[in-house]
Amino acid sequence: MWCPKCCGKTKVVGTTTGTQNERFRTCLECGYSFSTIEAIKFDDYWRDYAKETFESPFESQEQRQKENR
Secondary structure, eight states: OBOTTTOOBEEEEEEEOSSEEEEEEEETTTOOEEEEEEEOOOOHHHHHHHHHHHSOHHHHHHHHHHHHO
């Protein structure tokens, strides 16, 4: 995982588990702390959410406009 502030490498300093894992990370270069969330369960909702998340915002907007016509 890369640091969102300086793009340095990070390490996991803590984890909370459940239906999703929340990992607490610290950058090895600048010391910035942040958390990430990992979804464990992949059902239809999560699959659709992942598709929308990784698409370009412009592609999603164009697709919605076509669907609404």
